[in-house]
Amino acid sequence: MATRTQSRASNRSSSSDRNRGSDSSSSNRSAFSWGSDAGPMLGAALAGAAIGFAANYGRKAFMQGMEATVGDWDEILTAEHKMALGILDKMLATDQSQSFKRKMLLMKLTHALDKHAHAEEMVVYPALREDDQAMDADHLEGEHGYIKTFIYELNKIGAEAPNWLEKVREFRALVHEHAEMEEQQVFPKFKQAMTEEENAEITSLVNRDGFWMA
Helix, strand or coil, X not given: CCCHHHHHHHHHHHHHHHHHHHHHHHHCCCCCCCCCCHHHHHHHHHHXXXXXXXXXXXXXXXXXXXXXXXXXXXXXXXXXXXXXXXXXXXXXXXXXXCHHHHHHHHHHXXXXXXXXXXXXXXXXXXXXXXXXXXXXXXXXHHHHHHHHHHHHHHHHHCCCCCCHHHHHHHHHHHHHHHHHHHHHHHHHHHHHCCCHHHHHHHXXXXXHHHHHHC
C-alpha cells in the first residue's frame, strides 16, 4: 500500500507532467497565432467590411446617378443651387420652437454645399482659370468663403437664437446672388467657348467628384 508521502509525490509528478504538456502546446503557437476559431471570426469581419463598402458605394452611386441624369456639368450645378435654396426656404419656414428641425436642415444644407463647392473648386474654377477667366473664378471662390462663414455663424449662435432667421435670410441672399452670377454670366460664356469634347470632360469630372463627395 502506498504511503501518504508516496501519494503526494505521485500527484505532484502528474501535475508537473500536465503543466509541461500545456507549456509545450503553448510554445508551439506563435505569439501572432490566430488560434483555431480565428478563421470564422476573420471571415465574418471581412464579410461585414465588404457589405459596408458595398452599401456605401451603392448609396453614392444612387445619389450621384440621380444627378447624372440632369445633363451637362452646368445643369448639374444649377440643380444643386436650386436644392440648396430649397433647403434655405425650409429653414426660413421654421419658428424658434423647431430647433431640432433647424439643426437637421442646417446639417443637410452643409453637406449639400460642401459637395457642391468641392466640385466647383476642384474642377470648374481651375478650368476657368485655364481659360483666362481667373478673375471670375477668384471672385466666385471667394464667395464660397463667406458661405462657409454663414454656416459657422449659424452653428455658433444655435438654432434657438432669436436672430437665427435673420442670419438665414442673409445667407439665402448670398447663395442666390452667387448662383445667379454663375448661371447667367460665368457658366454660359464658359460653355459657349468649349468644344463638345471639353464639355464632356468637365461633365465627367464633376460627376466623378460628386460621386466621392456624395
